[in-house]
Amino acid sequence: MKVMKIVVCVKQIPDPAAPGSLDPSTNALKRDGKLILDDSDAYGVEMALQLVTAAGGGEVSIVSMAPNGETSGMRTALAMGAVRGVLVSDPALAGSDALTTARVLAAAVQKVGMPDLVIAATESTDGYTGTVPAQMAEVLGLPSVTFAKKVKVEGGVLKIDRQTEDGYDEVECPLPALVSVTAGVVEPRYPSFKGIMDAKKKEVITVTASDLGITPVGWSGAGQKVSSVTQAEARQAGQVIEDDGEAFNKIVAFLETLKVI
Numbered sequence: 253m254k255v256m257k258i259v260v261c262v263k264q265i266p267d268p269a270a271p272g273s274l275d276p277s278t279n280a281l282k283r284d285g286k287l288i289l290d291d292s293d294a295y296g297v298e299m300a301l302q303l304v305t306a307a308g309g310g311e312v313s314i315v316s317m318a319p320n321g322e323t324s325g326m327r328t329a330l331a332m333g334a335v336r337g338v339l340v341s342d343p344a345l346a347g348s349d350a351l352t353t354a355r356v357l358a359a360a361v362q363k364v365g366m367p368d369l370v371i372a373a374t375e376s377t378d379g380y381t382g383t384v385p386a387q388m389a390e391v392l393g394l395p396s397v398t399f400a401k402k403v404k405v406e407g408g409v410l411k412i413d414r415q416t417e418d419g420y421d422e423v424e425c426p427l428p429a430l431v432s433v434t435a436g437v438v439e440p441r442y443p444s445f446k447g448i449m450d451a452k453k454k455e456v457i458t459v460t461a462s463d464l465g466i467t468p469v470g471w472s473g474a475g476q477k478v479s480s481v482t483q484a485e486a487r488q489a490g491q492v493i494e495d496d497g498e499a500f501n502k503i504v505a506f507l508e509t510l511k512v513i
Contacts, residue, residue: 253423255304255307255308255309255310255311255315256304256307256310256311256367256368256369256405257304257310257311257313257365257368257369258300258304258310258311258312258313258367258368258369258370258371259302259313259314259315259361259364259367259369259370259371260293260296260297260300260312260313260314260315260329260334260370260371260372261296261314261316261357261361261370261371261372261373261384261385261388262289262290262295262296262297262314262315262316262325262326262329262377263289263290263292263316263317263325263370263373263376263378264284264287264288264289264290264316264318264322264323264324264325264326265283265287265290265319265325265376265377265378266281266282266287266355266378267284267285267286267287267288267290268377268379269503270285270377271491272371274481278339278346278347278471278478279478279480280346280347281378282321282490283318283319283320283322284320284398286322286324287318287322287325288324288325288328289297289324289325289326289328289329290325290373290376290377290378291377291435292373292374292375292376292377292435292494293329293347293376294328294329294436294440295371295373295435295436295437295438295440296334296371296373296432296433297312297314297329297332297333297334297440298332298438298439298441299371299403299433299438299441300312300334300369300371301333301334301341301441302360303369303403303404303405305470306404306405307405310351310368311335311336311442312333312334312335313334313335313336313337313338313364313367314326314329314330314334314336314337314338315337315338315339315361315363315364315503316337316338316339316340316359316360317339317340317341317345317347317348317353317356317357317360318339318340318341318397319341319343319346320341321339321341321458323339323342323402323456323470323491324338326456327448327451327452327462328341328443328451329455330447330450330451330454331444331447331448331450331451331503332404332440332441332443332447333441333447334454335454336454336455336456336457337454337455337456337457338364338456338457338458338459339456339457339458340356340357340359340360340458340459340460340464341379341458341459341460342461342462342463342469343459344460344462344470345461345470345472346470347470347471347474347477348469348470348471348473348474349393349397349474349475349476350379350383350384350387350467351383351387351475352381352437352468352469352470352473353384353392354384354385354387354388354390355387355391355466356461356464356466356469357384357389358391358392359465359466359504360459360464361388361392361416362392363457363459363464366392366428367427367428368405368427368428369405369428369431370389370392370394370428370429370430370431371424371430371431371433372384372385372388372430372431372432373385373432373433374398374399374431374432374433374434374435374472381489385430385432386398386432388430389429389430391429393400394428394429394430394501395425395429395430396429396430396432397410397412397414397423397425397430397431397432398414398431398432399414399415399432399434400412400413400414400415400431400432400433400434400436400437401413401414401415401420401433401434401436402420402437403431403433403437405427408426408427408429409424409425409426409427410424410425410429410431411424411428411499412421412424412431415434425442439475457472457497491506
């Protein structure tokens, strides 16, 4: 059986347990502290490791884009079993939009060497654009297979169950391809102590946007800007209906105002 070469896109994000803050000059989320592996990407790493095992061998590499040479989140993925990583870290990337991010990550994948499969999360938990995987696929010239709740590879063909509102669709495409997975695709493993120690010795190559030949980047290359940020309104108290024997009429009237019935 052919061994598999898989690249997983992993995002390193500020710890959701810590209060976030915005840069007042750009209204963008500050990312100047320690970053952790986005939970949504742990599923992609685990899926890649399981596919390599099922194929009888191969390797899993990771690519990431983060400021300040931050690799803490990448080391978690390496501790899970990935063998190497490419980090794109460059002050010029600050403010990059989703399309620029996709172009940068696609170039990082090519830096690793075109794999049989690229895996990404459906969306990050700090951005939620949900567009980067499909944009990467377009840049790389690969089929884009999305919302995968189950993934397997048989005879050079990628087969997934694609999650829908009504259940799932069975989708197939030839390799190489790019697939974005949902949170329920697998149960991520916890890194072992040995894995954590080994991760410290695994290679992570750091490159800049100019090293990858990507320009323009950052705010100057973005097709968007954050013009203002407004505090969300406090949630209003709900309406209390006391049952006086005719409460059902009040409930029906309330639901009618919401156009529920």
